[in-house]
Amino acid sequence: MKRLIYTLASLIVLTSLLAGCAALKEPNWAKLEVTSDVEQFTDGSMYTTAETQMPEYVKGEGRDDSRFRDAIVSLKSIQPVKRILIRRRTEDVVAGDLDIYAMIDGEWELLKEIRGIESPDIDVKINTTRTDKIRIRAQRATRTASGKSAVASGAGGSGKRVGNDPGAAERLLREPLKFAEIEVYGISEEPIEQQEKK
Numbered sequence: 001m002k003r004l005i006y007t008l009a010s011l012i013v014l015t016s017l018l019a020g021c022a023a024l025k026e027p028n029w030a031k032l033e034v035t036s037d038v039e040q041f042t043d044g045s046m047y048t049t050a051e052t053q054m055p056e057y058v059k060g061e062g063r064d065d066s067r068f069r070d071a072i073v074s075l076k077s078i079q080p081v082k083r084i085l086i087r088r089r090t091e092d093v094v095a096g097d098l099d100i101y102a103m104i105d106g107e108w109e110l111l112k113e114i115r116g117i118e119s120p121d122i123d124v125k126i127n128t129t130r131t132d133k134i135r136i137r138a139q140r141a142t143r144t145a146s147g148k149s150a151v152a153s154g155a156g157g158s159g160k161r162v163g164n165d166p167g168a169a170e171r172l173l174r175e176p177l178k179f180a181e182i183e184v185y186g187i188s189e190e191p192i193e194q195q196e197k198k
Contacts, residue, residue: 027082027187027188028187028188029082029083029185029186029187029188030185030186030187030188031184031185032075032079032081032185032186033075033076034073034075034184035073035074036071036073036182038050038053038071040179040180041071041073041179041181041182042073043181045181046089046180047180049088049092049178049179049180050178050179051069051176051178052069052138052176052178053069053070054069054070055069055070055137056070066139067139067140067173067174068097068138068139069137069138069176069177070136070137070138071136071138071182072133072134072136073133073134073136074132074133074134075132075134077132078131078132079130079131079132079186080128080129080130080187081126081128081129081130081131081134081186082125082126082127082128082129082186083123083124083184083186084100084124084134084136084182084183085121085122085181085182085183085184086098086121086122086124086136086179086181086182086183087121087179087180087181087182087183088120088121088122088177088178088179088180089120089178092177092178092179092180093118093119094140094141094150095116095117095118095141095144095145095150096114096116096118096122096140097113097115097116097117097138097139097141098112098113098114098122098124098136098137099112100112100114100124100126100134100135100136101134101137102129102131102133102135103131103134103135104129104131108135111126111129112124112126115141115143115145116141116143116145116146116147116150117145118144128186128187134184136179136182139173139177140172140173140174140177142173151169151172151173
């Protein structure tokens with residue numbers, strides 16, 4: 001009887017582990033077609049880069065005096081978005097703060113905030129959001145995600161040292177971030193085997 005109980009318990013544990021592994025498996029991403037006013041963000045080449053742009057001024061609203069600059073990509077239609085991949089060339093990597101927005105019902109809705117990220121590829125997973133426009137607000141970070149100063153170290157990806165000039169740090173922090181590519185993904189509903197046959 002004990003052997004039967006141990007066997008059943010083992011089967012339950014094994015089934016739970018397999019179910020857990022299946023849940024952790026990377027989804028089958030479907031790359032969505034996007035365009036941007038800044039061609040380099042969506043041209044498919046890692047060899048072209050562009051700077052994030054000053055936010056668009058809207059008549060009747062106050063001017064945006066923050067250090068944030070924008071990168072906006074548009075989809076052909078409203079589609080479910082689950083992942084945004086922002087790619088940078090190695091020489092353009094500096095610590096950055098990012099706010100990810102989606103246009104929902106005519107309003108920008110904040111989806112995610114990222115602070116002090118230093119990696120070349122910024123992989124942002126979000127709750128499935130139906131949208132036709134993504135806005136990435138980006139600025140140079142004052143601190144890295146690990147808490148180190150991103151300015152006092154000097155280089156900041158631009159080779160410039162802050163030194164004793166009191167305005168140098170602010171000038172450096174106001175420099176825009178550069179992106180090579182912005183890719184947007186949904187989740188494919190087709191099994192991988194069916195996609196490979198096409």
